[in-house]
Amino acid sequence: MIRLQDLVRISDTEWEIPRSYRSDMRVPVRIFATRRLLEEVTRDKSLEQAVNAATLPGLVGRVLVMPDMHQGYGFPIGGVAATRYPDGVISPGAIGYDINCGVRLLGSQIEYEEAEPYLDSLASALDAHCPSGVGVKGAVRVEDAELNRICREGAQWALKKGYATEMDVRRTEEGGRLDGADPTKISPRARERGRVQVGSLGAGNHFIEVDMVDEIFDPHAAEVMGLRRGALAVQIHCGSRGLGHQVCSDYVRTFQGAVRRYGIRLPDRELVCAPLDSPEGRDYLAAMRAAANFAFVNRQVLAHQVRLAFEQALAGKVRNWHLHQVYDIAHNMGKIEWHEVDGKRLRVCVHRKGATRAFGPGSRELPPEYREIGQPVIIPGSMGTASWVLVGTAESMVRSFGSTCHGAGRVMSRRQAKKSVRGDALRERLESRGIHVRAGSMPGLAEEAPQAYKDVDEVVETVSRAGIARKVARLRPVAVVKG
Amino acid sequence: MSYREIEHTADWALEVTAPDEASLLTEAARGMYALAGTRLAPVPSLSRRLELSAPDLEGLLVRFLEELLYLSESEGAAFDAFSLRVEFAGDEWHLHADLGGAPIEGMNKEIKAVTWHNLRVRRTPRGLHTVLVFDV
Numbered sequence: 001m002i003r004l005q006d007l008v009r010i011s012d013t014e015w016e017i018p019r020s021y022r023s024d025m026r027v028p029v030r031i032f033a034t035r036r037l038l039e040e041v042t043r044d045k046s047l048e049q050a051v052n053a054a055t056l057p058g059l060v061g062r063v064l065v066m067p068d069m070h071q072g073y074g075f076p077i078g079g080v081a082a083t084r085y086p087d088g089v090i091s092p093g094a095i096g097y098d099i100n101c102g103v104r105l106l107g108s109q110i111e112y113e114e115a116e117p118y119l120d121s122l123a124s125a126l127d128a129h130c131p132s133g134v135g136v137k138g139a140v141r142v143e144d145a146e147l148n149r150i151c152r153e154g155a156q157w158a159l160k161k162g163y164a165t166e167m168d169v170r171r172t173e174e175g176g177r178l179d180g181a182d183p184t185k186i187s188p189r190a191r192e193r194g195r196v197q198v199g200s201l202g203a204g205n206h207f208i209e210v211d212m213v214d215e216i217f218d219p220h221a222a223e224v225m226g227l228r229r230g231a232l233a234v235q236i237h238c239g240s241r242g243l244g245h246q247v248c249s250d251y252v253r254t255f256q257g258a259v260r261r262y263g264i265r266l267p268d269r270e271l272v273c274a275p276l277d278s279p280e281g282r283d284y285l286a287a288m289r290a291a292a293n294f295a296f297v298n299r300q301v302l303a304h305q306v307r308l309a310f311e312q313a314l315a316g317k318v319r320n321w322h323l324h325q326v327y328d329i330a331h332n333m334g335k336i337e338w339h340e341v342d343g344k345r346l347r348v349c350v351h352r353k354g355a356t357r358a359f360g361p362g363s364r365e366l367p368p369e370y371r372e373i374g375q376p377v378i379i380p381g382s383m384g385t386a387s388w389v390l391v392g393t394a395e396s397m398v399r400s401f402g403s404t405c406h407g408a409g410r411v412m413s414r415r416q417a418k419k420s421v422r423g424d425a426l427r428e429r430l431e432s433r434g435i436h437v438r439a440g441s442m443p444g445l446a447e448e449a450p451q452a453y454k455d456v457d458e459v460v461e462t463v464s465r466a467g468i469a470r471k472v473a474r475l476r477p478v479a480v481v482k483g
Numbered sequence: 484m485s486y487r488e489i490e491h492t493a494d495w496a497l498e499v500t501a502p503d504e505a506s507l508l509t510e511a512a513r514g515m516y517a518l519a520g521t522r523l524a525p526v527p528s529l530s531r532r533l534e535l536s537a538p539d540l541e542g543l544l545v546r547f548l549e550e551l552l553y554l555s556e557s558e559g560a561a562f563d564a565f566s567l568r569v570e571f572a573g574d575e576w577h578l579h580a581d582l583g584g585a586p587i588e589g590m591n592k593e594i595k596a597v598t599w600h601n602l603r604v605r606r607t608p609r610g611l612h613t614v615l616v617f618d619v
Contacts, residue, residue: 072494073618074599077493096618097595202593204592245596246553249596256538268601269541270599270600411492413490413493414494441592443591447592
């Protein structure tokens with residue numbers, strides 16, 4: 001177990017585990033956290049997992065860990081690692097089973113006061129229009145050829161089919177389409193699972209949440225994003241569903257043999273990897289991109305369904321029920337990007353698992369309207385607590401491979417949460433605070449109780465003080481749909 | 484022969500002990516269904532036969548559980564009767580499984596994947612022992 005005294009304090013919000021801590025580390029680990037958050041994670045295996053991640057071949061700079069870190073499997077949640085392209089490795093487990101799990105934020109001109117009498121019927125309409133829960137099929141079912149187009153074209157497919165606007169696509173990370181996606185690299189089983197899950201939320205910690213913009217910290221950036229204090233906004237949190245889970249499972253299994261072939265020794269079998277320029281590495285990258293494009297389409301179709309629900313519940317009752325896209329970001333992804341490392345500009349594969357891309361102002365990857373303010377970053381809180389809208393900074397480009405945190409981060413196990421919270425009692429508490437809840441499973445709801453998570457405000461304050469993101473707005477939940 | 488849920492901050496971890504390989508896989512399957520809160524419909528039973536291979540026992544365990552997850556999602560089927568034979572032959576572990584079960588009536592949670600995180604089957608004086616972590 002790593003102790004606080006094993007860490008070197010860099011500042012109030014940055015700590016380092018030096019490379020000398022363990023002989024198989026290839027780079028140091030840099031942790032963005034306050035002392036209090038750090039003390040919390042020394043109770044689980046987050047830091048040990050970060051040290052294990054630091055053994056991946058071809059790493060550059062440092063392995064980074066965000067303040068919402070918690071123990072995962074193999075790679076810690078909240079971890080960021082960059083490997084040299086093309087001779088470094090790619091590790092499916094360092095991206096996660098839910099490839100391109102992410103969050104979309106839709107803004108509106110709907111004042112909370114004018115919508116308040118209709119929020120309960122809005123929650124019901126969202127629940128009816130957005131398929132959620134264990135084993136539930138998607139809003140759209142597609143044949144094999146159509147699935148290929150989804151995996152190659154991503155959000156462009158949705159645009160052609162009338163599920164997206166041009167603004168939606170433009171305001172999605174990578175324009176909602178990763179180049180180099182190859183659906184022939186995903187297994188028949190992954191395809192079978194994906195064909196019936198387009199436009200489905202799933203279960204677990206995935207949700208659709210209606211929020212009110214509670215406070216603005218950067219009026220100019222908020223105005224550029226179309227966020228106004230007192231207006232409603234919507235978050236959609238989900239990923240690539242069974243298709244992505246299957247892609248990751250298939251390649252983690254395949255890579256068990258690849259590490260033997262390439263003579264790679266690792267402390268944990270979940271970290272298996274292959275060189276980016278090997279046949280196995282290239283195949284996984286192409287399959288992962290196909291799954292990522294599927295996830296962009298999944299969130300886009302759900303956004304379409306959310307708009308239908310808003311129309312059903314609010315048209316004719318509020319002045320303007322329309323929803324505009326603020327941004328859509330991934331927080332489980334592997335991307336080939338350019339970054340400056342030790343004074344040299346390098347092409348690297350950035351693994352982000354439970355970490356969000358947070359590109360700063362001037363980045364060419366951003367839509368023109370956001371180049372001045374930096375990339376919008378959406379940080380969902382736990383159920384019933386605040387969520388945040390941030391922007392990437394010049395500092396994040398230099399110090400964290402253009403990355404920041406992704407959420408509140410768990411602090412309590414699901415088992416403990418279920419023991420200490422009852423799902424129906426939690427729903428009653430949330431309803432009494434004016435939050436309308438639709439949940440598929442009461443035990444599932446209990447596992448996601450706010451006390452199972454860190455304080456999202458503290459997490460955001462930490463990245464803000466560390467300079468790797470800047471606050472724009474805080475959101476307060478008013479309706480939640482959970483699978 | 485037993486399984487029990489153990490603490491894990493984000494996901495689910497299951498400790499399994501069993502006297503032999505076949506019962507280890509059986510207990511792991513029962514534990515996984517219990518974690519997901521899988522309930523079988525009271526209708527005439529269904530059966531499946533599986534033939535799986537892997538280079539090591541850990542790999543066979545993951546493959547077997549992945550297969551059950553796939554059958555849960557694609558066919559809505561789960562199993563509560565297990566007749567398993569596990570053997571090592573020709574440099575590989577092989578599983579022959581006859582499963583009896585029923586359509587799934589309901590589940591509390593979705594398991595995304597069976598992970599390989601620190602996965603190792605150990606031989607102890609009390610039999611085989613392993614800890615599985617599931618992504619949920």
